[in-house]
C-alpha cells in the first residue's frame with residue numbers, strides 16, 4: 198500500500214513515521230522505549246511541552262488489551278481534536294506569513310484546487326511591497342486561468358482588497374484568495390495593516406466568512422512555531438498552511454500547534470508543482486503516520 202506520507206512526504210516518512218511505527222511495535226513500555234520516543238518526538242519538532250504530555254500519557258497506560266499503537270493513535274488524534282477545528286468552505290482566504298514561507302505559491306495552489314472543484318475563483322495580489330510579488334501571482338493566475346485583481350507597488354493593500362471585493366460581488370465569484378506581504382516588520386504595523394483589510398471585507402462582504410491562514414515553513418523547526426505564535430497575536434488566524442513538507446521530517450510541529458497554540462493545520466504542501474497541496478484531515482494523517 199502506498200500511503201500519502203510514504204509517497205509524497207518521503208523525508209517525513211524516513212525520519213519520523215517509520216521510526217515511530219517501529220517503536221510502537223514493542224510489546225513492553227519501559228524506560229528505554231520512553232526515552233527513545235521522547236528523543237524522536239523532540240527531533241520531529243513536537244516541542245518540549247507537548248512531548249512531555251505525550252510521554253506522561255504513555256506512562257499512564259494500563260496493561261490491557263489495547264496495543265501501544267492504538268493507544269498512541271487515540272492520544273495523537275485527541276491532541277489534534279482539542280484545538281479549534283478548521284472549516285474548509287469559507288468564501289474568503291487571506292494568506293499571511295513570513296517572507297519566503299510560501300504564501301504566493303500556496304495562493305496559486307488553492308486557486309487551482311478550488312477551480313477543479315468547480316468554484317469561480319478570484320485571486321488578489323495584495324502584496325504591494327514589491328512589484329515582483331504581483332507578477333509572481335499573475336503568472337500563476339495565467340497558468341491556471343483564473344481572474345486576478347492586481348495591486349500596484351506601494352498601494353495600500355486594503356485598497357486592493359476593496360477593489361477585489363467589488364469585483365467579487367459583481368462577477369458572481371465563489372472564492373476570494375488574497376496574497377499579502379505579511380512581513381513581520383513590527384507587530385504593530387502588521388496588525389494595523391491586516392485590521393484595515395478585515396474592516397474592508399467586513400464592510401463590503403459582511404456575510405462572507407474569512408479564513409486567515411498563516412503559512413509556516415515546515416523546514417524551520419522551532420522557529421516556525423514562534424512565527425505561528427506571533428501571527429496568531431497579530432491576525433485572526435484560523436489555521437496553518439504547513440509548507441515544504443517534501444523537504445522535512447519534522448511533522449511533530451503539527452501536534453505542538455494544536456496543543457499549545459490551539460491552531461489547526463488546514464493544508465500541507467509538498468512541492469513546487471501546482472497540485473502539491475493537500476487538505477489536512479486528522480484521522481487520515483495520524484493513521485498514515487502510525488502505519
Ligand SMILES: Nc1nc2c(ncn2[C@@H]2O[C@H](COP(=O)(O)OP(=O)(O)OP(=O)(O)O)[C@@H](O)[C@H]2O)c(=O)[nH]1
Nearest residue numbers: 295296297298299300301302440441466467468469
Ligand atoms: N519544496 C517546496 N518549495 C516550496 C513549497 N511552497 C513554496 N515553495 C518555494 O518556496 C519559495 C518561496 O515561496 P513563495 O510562495 O514565493 O513565498 P512567499 O511567502 O510568497 O514569499 P514572499 O512573497 O517573499 O513573502 C519559492 O521558491 C517556492 O517555489 C513547497 O511546498 N515545497
Ligand SMILES: [Mg+2]
Nearest residue numbers: 300301324330
Ligand atoms: Mg509572495
